[in-house]
Amino acid sequence: MSQQVAVVVFDGFELLDACGPMELLGALADQFAIAVVGPTTAPVRSTQGPRLCVDTTYADAPVADIVLVPGGRGTRELVDDHDFLAWLRTWASAATLVSSVCTGSALLGAAGLLDGYRATSNKRALAWVMEQAPQVRWEAQARWVEDRDRWTSSGIAAGLDMTVALVASLCGDETAMELARTLELEPNRDPTRDPFAAS
Amino acid sequence: MSQQVAVVVFDGFELLDACGPMELLGALADQFAIAVVGPTTAPVRSTQGPRLCVDTTYADAPVADIVLVPGGRGTRELVDDHDFLAWLRTWASAATLVSSVCTGSALLGAAGLLDGYRATSNKRALAWVMEQAPQVRWEAQARWVEDRDRWTSSGIAAGLDMTVALVASLCGDETAMELARTLELEPNRDPTRDPFAAS
Incomplete structure (x- = not known):
């Protein structure tokens, strides 16, 4: 049975943050089924302008x-x-695995979902992200961080790399590299x- | 004045082919304005599942x-x-510059928009793409091809690299690298x- 992937969108989400991982996971349609989750059933506008349709509301x-x-x-x-x-x-909290791209980790952090975890985020925004969740062990140099059930x-663009690693973890390295x-x-x-780590 | 970018979508478009370049160009909102162009005003479903909203019809x-x-x-x-x-x-034909990602070049080719041009495409699909437009000078080894007003x-994923080069060409190398x-x-x-060229 395929795994249910829910991508949380909101006004001002970053287009590639969502669509990069959705491209990778959606290309493995026999293993992953994607739902776009939004505030209402109305389309949601990205920071870049294009709008995604919502499959189900929060x-x-x-x-x-x-x-x-x-x-x-929109995370601000x-x-x-x-x-x-x-x-x-x-x-x-009820999901098996919770992941974020870029400043999505500020939202996970502010929601308490990263308490006691190691995590990373956009390097230019890291100071702001750390303020949102000081109880998280933020890593200033990491392309991505896997810590138990938090990625x-x-x-x-780092979301693409993380998702390849996630596919390797869930489906095996051969599947990830073929993807x-x-x-x-x-x-x-x-x-x-x-x-892109701050020097 | 910003340049008008029109991204042509259709049932079964590849999500990252469209959203990678839209992320890059959309991040330069003072220089590029993006419109998603679809068959009707209804949302258009990607090969991967997620649906994009249409701003204007063909x-x-x-x-x-x-x-x-x-x-x-959907190109098939x-x-x-x-x-x-x-x-x-x-x-x-009325645009200043016409570009494609992946098998989008099969559509440009079949429409006659690449006649007399050098072009490239997805390497695994290249034989099929070449059949659609044998009068094009297809390049079997190229991350992207810029030939006058056709890119x-x-x-x-090569669409990201091409778009960085396109931004460098239109806005300067410094803008592209900062982006x-x-x-x-x-x-x-x-x-x-x-x-990924065929060996």
Whole structure:
């Protein structure tokens, strides 16, 4: 049976944060089924302009196997939205695996979902992200961080690398590398190699 | 004034083919304005599942500065859709620059938009793509090909590299590299370095 992947979108989500991982997981349609989860059934506008359709609302979203939270400009408001954070904490806590790309980790952190975990985020936004969740062990140099059932990536394009690693973890290395070849993608496979870490 | 970018979507477009370039161009909102152009005003489903909203229909789409055509499973039917190809040829011919990602070049080729040009495409699909437009000078080893006002990229993730090069060409190298850093993207900047070329 395929794993249910729920991607949480909101006004001002970063387009590639969501669509990079969805491309990779969606290309393995026999293993992953993707649902886009939004505040209402209305389309959600990305920071870049294009709008994604919503498959199910926050209120109606069933428990997912894998939750993925993108970053983007919209996170700046959402870290102060206590209703959203309360919903995210309760709903995502029931998932097997919770992941984020870029400043999506600020939302996970603010919701308490990274308490006691190691995590990373967009390197230019890291100071702000750390303020949202000081109880998290933030890593300033990491392309992505896997800590038990929490996977967080660095900025935007790092979500592609994290997702290749996630596929390798869930489906095996051969499947992940064949997927990358299909996408003509050269992933960074070393989570500690972070060319964008603050020097 | 910003350049108008029109991204042509259709049932079964490849999600990252469209969203990778839209992320890059959309991040330069003062320089590029993106419109998603679809068959009707209804949302369009990607090969991977997620649906994009349409800003304007094929019939109503104004002339764009830059046209981008993604690939995906849907191209297999569209190369035989003479109404679509006739529309694409007429409408895209009026653009300043016409580009494609992956098997999007099969659509440009079938529409006659690459006649007399050098072009490339997804390397695993290249034999099929070449059949659609034998009068094009297809390059079997190229991450992307820039030939005058036609830019075509190799498979899926290659669209990110091509778009960085396109931004460098239109906005300067400094803007392109700062954009890549913002995205934490390490682009392949050499169009002749193609790790996925058939050996």
